[in-house]
Amino acid sequence: MHPTDLSKSIQTTGSFLCIGLDTDPLRIPGHLCDLPDPVYEFNRQIIEATSDLAVAYKPNLAFYEAQGPAGWESLEKTLEVIPEGIMTIADAKRGDIGNTSRLYARTFFETYGFDAVTVAPYMGYDSVAPFLEYENKWVFLLALTSNPGAKDFQWHMEEGMPLYEKVVRKGEEWAQKLPGHLGYVTGATRPEYIGEVRTLAPEAFFLVPGVGAQGGNLKLVAEQGMNTHTGLLVNSSRGIIYASPGEDFAEAARAKALELVGQMKSLI
Amino acid sequence: MHPTDLSKSIQTTGSFLCIGLDTDPLRIPGHLCDLPDPVYEFNRQIIEATSDLAVAYKPNLAFYEAQGPAGWESLEKTLEVIPEGIMTIADAKRGDIGNTSRLYARTFFETYGFDAVTVAPYMGYDSVAPFLEYENKWVFLLALTSNPGAKDFQWHMEEGMPLYEKVVRKGEEWAQKLPGHLGYVTGATRPEYIGEVRTLAPEAFFLVPGVGAQGGNLKLVAEQGMNTHTGLLVNSSRGIIYASPGEDFAEAARAKALELVGQMKSLI
Numbered sequence: 078m079h080p081t082d083l084s085k086s087i088q089t090t091g092s093f094l095c096i097g098l099d100t101d102p103l104r105i106p107g108h109l110c111d112l113p114d115p116v117y118e119f120n121r122q123i124i125e126a127t128s129d130l131a132v133a134y135k136p137n138l139a140f141y142e143a144q145g146p147a148g149w150e151s152l153e154k155t156l157e158v159i160p161e162g163i164m165t166i167a168d169a170k171r172g173d174i175g176n177t178s179r180l181y182a183r184t185f186f187e188t189y190g191f192d193a194v195t196v197a198p199y200m201g202y203d204s205v206a207p208f209l210e211y212e213n214k215w216v217f218l219l220a221l222t223s224n225p226g227a228k229d230f231q232w233h234m235e236e237g238m239p240l241y242e243k244v245v246r247k248g249e250e251w252a253q254k255l256p257g258h259l260g261y262v263t264g265a266t267r268p269e270y271i272g273e274v275r276t277l278a279p280e281a282f283f284l285v286p287g288v289g290a291q292g293g294n295l296k297l298v299a300e301q302g303m304n305t306h307t308g309l310l311v312n313s314s315r316g317i318i319y320a321s322p323g324e325d326f327a328e329a330a331r332a333k334a335l336e337l338v339g340q341m342k343s344l345i
Numbered sequence: 346m347h348p349t350d351l352s353k354s355i356q357t358t359g360s361f362l363c364i365g366l367d368t369d370p371l372r373i374p375g376h377l378c379d380l381p382d383p384v385y386e387f388n389r390q391i392i393e394a395t396s397d398l399a400v401a402y403k404p405n406l407a408f409y410e411a412q413g414p415a416g417w418e419s420l421e422k423t424l425e426v427i428p429e430g431i432m433t434i435a436d437a438k439r440g441d442i443g444n445t446s447r448l449y450a451r452t453f454f455e456t457y458g459f460d461a462v463t464v465a466p467y468m469g470y471d472s473v474a475p476f477l478e479y480e481n482k483w484v485f486l487l488a489l490t491s492n493p494g495a496k497d498f499q500w501h502m503e504e505g506m507p508l509y510e511k512v513v514r515k516g517e518e519w520a521q522k523l524p525g526h527l528g529y530v531t532g533a534t535r536p537e538y539i540g541e542v543r544t545l546a547p548e549a550f551f552l553v554p555g556v557g558a559q560g561g562n563l564k565l566v567a568e569q570g571m572n573t574h575t576g577l578l579v580n581s582s583r584g585i586i587y588a589s590p591g592e593d594f595a596e597a598a599r600a601k602a603l604e605l606v607g608q609m610k611s612l613i
Binding site for chain 2 (some may be wrong): 184188229306
């Protein structure tokens, strides 16, 4: 997916919502549990109820991996029902030596056909480059994450420059050299710093988790992070997909998504 | 597995060899390729030929993930044929917000029954703690990796302290609080710094990749990294499992493993 297509899709829908498919079998409504693949069935109904509102879906791979081989089948089937033109992001947080990252890239981009993958920066250039060698595929590099532990290392400070800033500066260099598209994960729980990342990467898309269950504020995120082509994908997972534990889960998810998109429309 | 059991196993075998099962279907000898599960069959024969020489096996998850659902089945079957008492390490380099890391921990420790998992530190405490909450399970935290990109962020320097050092210092704190066992990944391509990590973590086990295909030197690693109970697991993957491309691959792998263990015996 080309960035201009993503921007167009944001303009058309008035939404920069990414829905996180963190599908936990223990939280799937009971009436689905006797079906052959409850995870897929849950996802399918969520997608059907929200696909006019979301510009991206982000399966969190931990949830699929936890189900053993069957989980990967649920994931494959889920990807098939996401309509063309909606971005698919593998929330995988991979990153390894070159030859291993190359294999992860092949898996997510070729085998599963994802548009994007989240990548952890700790191992540096050769752990990220194999993902960026794909034209029209995306990396969302962890910069400033939304969890409490973000403070442990992301603020390690070299002559006034925190580690997360170095990650973004290096990332911008790498993106110049390689054909793929590079965005950054910047947590909604620290909106004041999203503006700093925006200064460093004026054109990049940010994938912003932490609105909803983790407490981030959409308005602040937009104020700090938006650029002329929006440049944001704000993710909500649990707040949408578990909006109701009952048979009306898909309807309730739609209602929650509508609420967020309503706010987004007023912010674009 | 308790650290004293690992140390005993090292003393008994005279080996601190970890064999990396980076099993690439494209490099499996032709005569195995018509079998129903060539990856498993390859691993089984490697394990059978080397299990008296290795104290740990380390499947690199990228290689299994790349095969889709079938890859995870090959992995499960492989784990079943690793003899009791040999450590199993999931080379997964996971790390995510708390609730997601918890799920990864459950997957690797409970569903697959691994003894250990490699974890990326970028997201900090709550991304690592869920793995360390398991008694008698292990985390190998990425500290100083063996790849060229290690220099990009691991040397980000705060008042003379490189990031990798802060990772080890924090890791040592966390290990005090939580029941799991914490070791560090310290690449053999930078043996001069393994000694620095040893000073920071005198008791910890180090998982040392990069001997062999990546060019690291075993003698230097031992000089820098060994402690009174050895405290090292030196990994070799490609150098052992692809020692021969022919029908004699398992025999050739054994010969390579014997060569390394011969050197190890003289170093312990």
